[in-house]
Amino acid sequence: MAGTSIMETLFQRDLDDLIKGIRQQQIKESLFISKAIEEIRREIKSTDLPTKSAALRKLSYLSSLHGADMSFAAFHAVEVMSSPQFFYKKIGYHAVTQSFNDDTPVILLITNQLRKDLNSSNQFEVSLALECLSRIGNVDLARDLTPEVFTLLSSSKVFIKKKAIAVVLRVFEKYPDAVRVCFKRLVENLESSEPVILSAVVGVFCELCLKDPRSYLPLAPEFYKILVDSKNNWLLIKVLKIFAKLATLEPRLAKRVVEPICEFMRRTEAKSLLFECIRTVLSSLSEYESAVKLAVVKVREFLVDDDPNLKYLGLQALSIIAPKHLWAVLENKDFVIKSLSDGDYNIKLESLRLLMSMVSESNVAEISRVLINYALKSDPEFCNQILGSILSTCCRNLYEVIVDFDWYASLLGEMVRIPHCQKGEEIEHQIIDIAMRVKDVRPALVHVCRNLLIDPALLGNPFLHRILSAAAWVSGEYVEFSRNPFELMEALLQPRTNLLLPSIRAVYVQSVFKVLIFCVHSYLLHKENISSVNTDNLASEVPESVFARMSCENSDLATSEAPASSEQHDSFNPRNINQSFGDLSIENGGDATVSNSQASTSASLGRNSFTQESIVNLFNIVELALGPLSRSHDVEIQERARNVLGFTDLIKQEILNPVVQGEENLARAETEASRVVKLMCDAFSEELGPVSTSAQDRVPVPDGLLLKENLADLETICGDIQLPLSSSFSLSSTPLGEAVDISRTNLQSKDETEPSHESTSLLAEHRKRHGLYYLASEKSEVASNDYPPANDPMSQDKLNDDAEDLLKLTEQSLAPKKKPNQAKPRPVVLKLDGDEISVAAKKPELKDDLLSGVVQDVLLGNDGVPSSSRSNRSENLSGKSKGKEKLNTDLSLETKENVPGEKMPDHVNTSSRRSKHRSHGKERRQKGQGKDGEEKEDNGQKKKRKSNHHRGKHKAHQRADEPSNVVAQTPVIPDFLL
């Protein structure tokens, strides 16, 4: 045994050998390291301390520089750490400090070792223990070692004292009750004459202040004294940080410190201090005009400096002040814009942020122009950064900075053409969003979209496909604004569209459908005008014949056509029932006028273009392009392509063969065809709009509708239901009344949103079968969609005053909320309840956490007036601590015994923790260490109790000096502040 240990000692590789070894292994470093770790695993088990410690040292080297796992050595580290010899102790502590965390089980074993070392007479051992505590201290360690740290706070050795002060921060954080013990002594150190001590204390208060400044307001006089007296820049920086926090809470304090801070700014040579002064003034003293002006002058100096660090910090300082004093930014505008082309990405980013903060209604166009130009020139990453910030700035608060939406539409179009553009998703979102929200922008937007669609080059860039999808949707949805639908159709069907994803292609196909219907409809109207056949009368006839006809047609078509026709059923039937209800009879008339007005707009656009020839041409193009797609593997595409083809089959013959058939025949066929077209057109021209995400919640559940009813028994009924939906509605819906209206509008509009959503075909199928029971689920569907139909919230209104709103709904040319352009230049942006308009980001309420509660306790508890901001809990605590004070001043042993009892709430915690201890102790015992563990535990508890005594005594001491302190402090604050 002894022999092997000598051999190990003599032949063990020490750290130097290891390092040399690693350096020689150029190629197989990882192999070498894993070998070394194997070796360490063996060596570390040695009973020989030198061998063990050398192994541990190697391991901590590998762990810190090569990321080796050293958790297996935790226990060995504890062993080495408890060696009496400093050399080994240091190695052990180093390993523990580096590798332990809250989850390390053996952390429970080091409490006593730490306590022993904290009480050591060797100051370096104390320092090791303090460092270790500052790094790995958990709740238990912090609680158990608080008395030791407290003692060290008044150590006569500066070296120990400063470390103890730094450790206090960690102890407070983990165990807030330590504040009661240590705080007074910490505060006393604020008056220390040792600069090192002072800087340590201020460092602690600086960190504490960042978390909860309010608690430390009473200490302002001490901080002020340091601010005025100190010459140490690093110390001053920390004090300034503290004042930056305190000044925002107490205006009188701000008034007091502003002058000394300005003095620093004028005089100091140190840039770090200067910058801290600038930052303090700009962030917390921005009401003091002269100070801000001085700070801005200094910022200017930073900006023109050659040092990129100062440049960057100058820009950062500007962005601090931007919200309050925009002039400071505008004054340096030229510089900010110049920084956009700086070589440093950080500086560019900072200046971009600044530019964005300058954006307002008046300059958004100008700034965007500048930025787009930069985006064109810069590298892809920054380019997208620019585009991203333009997009996010412009859409802020529902596009509040945008006045000219036509311009914005063209800007979006321009962005797409920037070669590096990868913001597809965002642009897609905004194109659809403004199309739906802003009525007036639609013509311009359709034009922009058309330009995007007809450019075959854009199809080659996968990043833009989502934008193209939005463009296709917009062009289809608002085809009436298109200047040349035929051209649009060609764009939508161009061969390169096969580069698109299936989901986007499906949107294209749907848009084709819309455009086609629009063209045919316009053509028919055009023709009607010529032959002056009035179809309006016919349209209001009961359309049974149409359905009959359609179902005949359908039987000829592929089976997949069925859902489409059923959709048509869905969308049209309710309307007819509306008529039968009578209360909605206006709608039909409204529809007629709508289609007429649409026709007139389109006719004015292209009266001459809708000729027989062009329509034939259109049909040919569609059939040619969509033919192959009807066999597509993607169900979405296949389905929609077949819908379109089915429609063309249905209409084509009747429209295009007039000459062959007789006059009467012609008239009948045309009217039937035109009726179908008209109905389709009505369906598509129904207004879509954005819906707030909370719209769903506002739809009341009608009386008598049991949403949670078990629907299992319906299977039998629904299985064989082939009746058209309408009949089931008309049978059952009378008692439900208005609720059915909602469902109807839902159904209708659901069909229309189809192009912008996936796989509604299955839904449609399902709805056809179970339409009767569809109300609830349909609604949830609507709520989850991004762009669900606008009719939903409106249907709410409908409940209030149906007639009027229905009129509005149907009369699309008269937008319900639209105001005339002349009165207000900015078009109306549709707003919803659900839209969150972000007011300047709210500051999170400073939570009175445990720590601050205790701190306030200690600082203010003596006044007896709990501060209003304190939570109930901390008030409780303060009450208790007051009780404790009284007891302590008695100084009788008995009352001190009571002290632990007084702290019930804390002890509930500690006891639970202690039970954890115990369970660990048990484990140990099972491993064969006998009663040792238990005894230790007992010891620990005894000590704990002792330490409580200890604490009590200290407190008593404190209290003794306290009255003078209190008297000195409490009146001072108001005096000082005034």
Add this chain to the structure above:
Amino acid sequence: MIHFVLLISRQGKVRLTKWYSPYTQKERSKVIRELSGVILTRGPKLCNFVEWRGYKVVYKRYASLYFCMCIDQEDNELEILEIIHHYVEILDRYFGSVCELDLIFNFHKAYYILDEILIAGELQESSKKTVARLIAAQDSLVETAKEQASSISNIIAQATK
């Protein structure tokens, strides 16, 4: 506060790491990988600050070594640059014109020096002289302990135990 200190060579080799906030071993490796990717690729005439995961990393290059410190948003970057310089000066004084090799072979010394400058992520000693004195005192303490441990009599005592 300072969350961690990294010393990375120009080739991306880690020379020293010190963590003042809790990071698991995995996170540590990830942080090192990420930051060395960001920092080593930055050109020479750029600013010394990098924004990273809501923190700021202040770095400075001395010869072939990058000294990096990660701090909170509110902290003063220029102060940290000064602290880095402070550390480098003390290393320089201790090793006598320090070079990367000194740190490679005496990596624990570099640690101990750092421990005297920073504690709990805060600066604790702004005097170079004091740090030098403290390190020297600890060195001598270590030396005596080492001598004791490795003296022949000690080995014999152990062997015959």
